[in-house]
Amino acid sequence: MVLSGLRGVGKTVLLNVFAEHARQNDWLVIQLEAQPGEAGKGATRAKLARELEVGARRLRGKPAWAYLKESMASIGNISASLGATGVSASVTTNQGRADSGNLDIDIEELVEDVSLAMRKARAGFGLFIDEMQDLDEELLTVLLSVQHLAGQRGWPFYIVGAGLPNLPGKISEARTYGERLFLYKTIGQLTEEAAAEALALPISRIGASTAPEALSILLSAANGYPYFLQIYGRSAWDEAPDKVIPAEDAQVAVRYGTSDLDHGFFEARWQRATPAERVYLRAMALDGEQPSSTGEIAARLGKSTNKLAVIRQRLITKGVVYAPEYGSIQFTVPGMAGFIERQTEG
Ligand SMILES: Nc1ncnc2c1ncn2[C@@H]1O[C@H](COP(=O)(O)OP(=O)(O)O)[C@@H](O)[C@H]1O
Numbered sequence: 342m343v344l345s346g347l348r349g350v351g352k353t354v355l356l357n358v359f360a361e362h363a364r365q366n367d368w369l370v371i372q373l374e375a376q377p378g379e380a381g382k383g384a385t386r387a388k389l390a391r392e393l394e395v396g397a398r399r400l401r402g403k404p405a406w407a408y409l410k411e412s413m414a415s416i417g418n419i420s421a422s423l424g425a426t427g428v429s430a431s432v433t434t435n436q437g438r439a440d441s442g443n444l445d446i447d448i449e450e451l452v453e454d455v456s457l458a459m460r461k462a463r464a465g466f467g468l469f470i471d472e473m474q475d476l477d478e479e480l481l482t483v484l485l486s487v488q489h490l491a492g493q494r495g496w497p498f499y500i501v502g503a504g505l506p507n508l509p510g511k512i513s514e515a516r517t518y519g520e521r522l523f524l525y526k527t528i529g530q531l532t533e534e535a536a537a538e539a540l541a542l543p544i545s546r547i548g549a550s551t552a553p554e555a556l557s558i559l560l561s562a563a564n565g566y567p568y569f570l571q572i573y574g575r576s577a578w579d580e581a582p583d584k585v586i587p588a589e590d591a592q593v594a595v596r597y598g599t600s601d602l603d604h605g606f607f608e609a610r611w612q613r614a615t616p617a618e619r620v621y622l623r624a625m626a627l628d629g630e631q632p633s634s635t636g637e638i639a640a641r642l643g644k645s646t647n648k649l650a651v652i653r654q655r656l657i658t659k660g661v662v663y664a665p666e667y668g669s670i671q672f673t674v675p676g677m678a679g680f681i682e683r684q685t686e687g
């Protein structure tokens with residue numbers, strides 16, 4: 342399965358819930374967050390090697406362990422292919438599995454060994470990857486091939502990924518069959534009903550409530566975004582002295598909540614941008630929440646698209662923007678355009 346959507350919609354929370362379900366059913370569970378760039382590539386691979394070993398050892402004492410023990414050699418050997426030296430000295434035995442030094446062959450052998458062991462234990466092997474759009478292309482391609490093979494051979498190996506809205510595109514670019522490989526779910530704003538429930542239910546559990554008008558003030562400020570509901574909800578809870586939150590307190594809560602967002606969620610991203618990058622972001626903000634055409638941005642700034650490509654790429658690496666499709670660019674964070682406009686005014 343692949344979950345995609347903007348930041349703050351609840352992808353990581355969902356991914357963690359799925360991984361926890363798998364763990365409770367004694368699956369071998371590997372969880373990692375991909376990181377961008379050359380340094381990120383090394384870090385992600387090292388994490389994969391380490392998680393494999395830790396994930397397997399977590400099953401010690403479980404039924405799967407009897408079968409999994411034999412795959413520990415592959416798990417140890419794969420660490421070398423992943424460039425994670427020294428991780429696996431304790432388990433490496435040279436068995437001729439997952440030790441060719443070719444990432445594709447080794448990952449395939451490892452997944453085969455581990456998932457067949459897990460099948461004997463009537464469980465599965467789950468690889469949960471957050472920020473999957475940042476996975477390096479080589480590793481992404483290898484993992485897609487192995488997932489494809491697993492489907493054909495009936496190995497209980499499942500990749501569950503989460504990432505920005507460009508993730509499905511990245512997957513089908515890497516492998517044409519990628520489109521059919523996953524169940525794709527777009528995660529976006531909650532419905533009005535779900536958003537209302539997210540605010541009202543936890544409050545009612547502790548014997549308090551929001552006045553109807555207060556609820557609608559908070560809901561319209563949050564615009565269905567889970568992270569914003571969290572912020573405005575907390576702010577309302579902190580502001581209101583009584584058990585029923587009135588409209589006036591909700592209004593104050595929206596002011597404070599927005600200020601919290603400006604000084605945290607948004608500010609963190611703004612601070613990471615250099616002056617030249619901020620000029621680019623300001624030009625984007627004119628389009629509001631809509632994607633901007635990179636050609637149009639170049640025209641606004643009186644520069645060539647090529648000249649701006651470096652700036653654009655740096656902003657993508659910093660996770661502030663992403664390319665929903667070729668020739669267009671969009672903020673990864675809902676509400677970023679409004680924040681930038683507030684900066685211009687201030
Ligand atoms: N289903 C939900 N209902 C209400 N709030 C949620 C839900 N899922 C996530 N949140 C809130 O949104 C915040 C951001 O979620 P997160 O999973 O980190 O988003 P993402 O990974 O998409 O950027 C969480 O810390 C939580 O406060």
Ligand SMILES: [Mg+2]
Pocket residue numbers: 349352353354471
């Ligand atoms: Mg996340």
